[in-house]
Amino acid sequence: MSSDETPPVGPEPDPKADDEVDAKPDPTTGHEFDAEPTTPHAPEDDQVRTGWSRLWRAARPRLTRANGYITVLAALLGFAMVAQVQETRSSGLENLRQEDLVALLDGVNQQSLKLSKEADRLTRTKSQLETSGGDEAALKAATERLRTLGILAGTLPATGPGIRITIGDPKHVVKPSDVLNAVEELRDAGAEAIQLNSVRIVADSYFGTAGGDRLMADGTSVGAPYVITAIGDPHTMSTAMAIPGGVVESLKQMGAKPSVKSAARVDVTALRAASTPRYAQPSSS
Known part of the structure; x- marks a missing residue:
């Protein structure tokens, strides 16, 4: 090179630059990043x-x-x-109070004791009839049985401890089914004789209406207040009437005015005429 030529001006080339990776700008941030990562990861x-x-x-x-x-x-x-x-678990007897359960249990025990005494009495009668060989014991047993059946059939009057239920009906809401429920509840509680106003209630009694809303019992018209007299254990029957959701509470919710009174003696004087069954006959067995 001649002395007249001037060397190019600028930084001298760095020999290490060829060994470095060229930096490329990031199109989103403008910063430079290495074209190849220093620590590569597997795609998996x-x-x-x-x-x-x-x-x-x-x-x-x-x-x-x-x-x-x-x-x-x-x-x-x-x-x-x-x-x-x-609610499902509380159904049945679980929703009754302790005194109600005790009263029901007492009624069941009394009924069981009564049945046990009746069984003993019949056993003694059977033994007397088998050993005596006379007609006097048989006549006495037949007479007692006839009196019992007369009370159950309503052909004989009855007296004894019991309760009297008086149902006032100022709004005329009492239906035959309500009276039937009361009678069935009394029977379940051990009632032995029942009378509604002047009608004797027996096994084949029925209830209905006539002349609009007038209540009928065995074809006889009965008016309010309805008086149900029942002979049996007063405590058991009065407790059965007062069970939550039972007869008394249901009548009150309807608008009727029921009241229950226990007595040491009540009289069932209404009688039913003896009737002969049309279809049922004694079984030879």
Whole structure:
């Protein structure tokens, strides 16, 4: 090179520049980044991390209005199920008070004792008839049996301890089914003789209406107040009438005015004429 030529001006080339990787600008941020990462990752690892990340975002709870509604509905449904289970468990005798259960148990025990005494009496009568060989014992047993059957059939008057139920009906809401429920409840409580106003109630008694809303018992018209007289254990029968959801409470809810009074002696004086069964005949067995 001649002395007239001028050397080019500028930084001297760096020999290490060829060994470095060219930097390229990031089109989104404007910063430079290496074209090749210093620590490369396997594609399988990136896919696993991406899958777990998506799963976490999908399962992560989100506080939205829809989720709030679903939570409230689920809570209400659970409460309703618990209430239904408790109500089902409380059905039957479980909803009675302790004194009511004691009274019912006492009535059952008395009925069992009464039946046991009746069985003993019949056993003694049978033994007397088998050993005496005379007609006097047989006549006495037949007479006692006839009196018992006369009371049950309503052909003989009866007296003894019992209760008297008076049902006022100012709103004319008492139906034949209500009277039937009262009679059935008394029978279940051990009533041995029942009378409604002037009508003797027996096994084949029936109730209905005539002339609009006038109540009929065995074809006889009966008017309010309805008076039901029953002979039996007063405590057992009065407790059966006062059971929650029973006869007295149901009548009160309807608008009637029932009252129950126990007595050491009540009289059942109404009688039924003896009738011969049309279809039933004594069995030879």
